[in-house]
Amino acid sequence: MNENLGRRIAELRGKAGLTQQELAERLAVSRVTVSHLEAGLTVPGERTVALLASVFQLEPHELVAGTSYPAAKAERLPVVVARYTEVAHQLALLDNDLAWLEHVPARHRQAVIARWESVLADLAEVTHDERERRALREARERLRSLRTSRHER
Structure with missing residues (x-):
């Protein structure tokens, strides 16, 4: 059935x-x-x-x-559809970079963090979905805390 x-x-x-x-x-x-x-x-x-x-x-x-x-x-359905939004895709890439960041010399970490802060800020400007906006805010906060913790070391 x-x-x-x-x-x-x-x-x-x-x-x-x-x-x-x-x-x-x-x-x-x-x-x-x-x-x-x-x-x-x-x-x-x-x-x-x-x-x-x-x-x-x-x-x-x-x-x-x-x-x-x-x-x-x-029979008329498309075979594939976009499974992920640009926000979800970028946040997954950010997670990969953050895992990799621990192995990067300190002088390069700040450049990576700054680049991601810019990417996330740009995405926040064009994202209308409230859940995605929240996820972007949380990711930006994670980056701010990384930037702060890196300066304190």
Whole structure:
């Protein structure tokens, strides 16, 4: 028996820590639309499935596999979608650089930190998602504390 796609969407939304309103904003639909999708009252179109898959960091076919999503619609889904936003990508790169930073001569650390402060500031200027803005603020604070702790040594 196939799983209800709406239940899968609700479960993934919960795991992602998103409210229906937050998910609706990411999809550019109303909260009522998300509620109807999760309740199985409406079947999402291909565009919505692609956006949902992206939000949940899945491919569209992974999202609908084993569900009651119509096969004819599934055939028209894109094979891949962007799984990560630019903010998520840059924050992952920052984490890699911070792990590497411990092995860098002190004179180079400050240049790396300064470059990342600039990158994160630029991203903060163009990011509209509140969760991503918060993640950028936290990353910038980590860099400030690194800069401060490096000066005290």
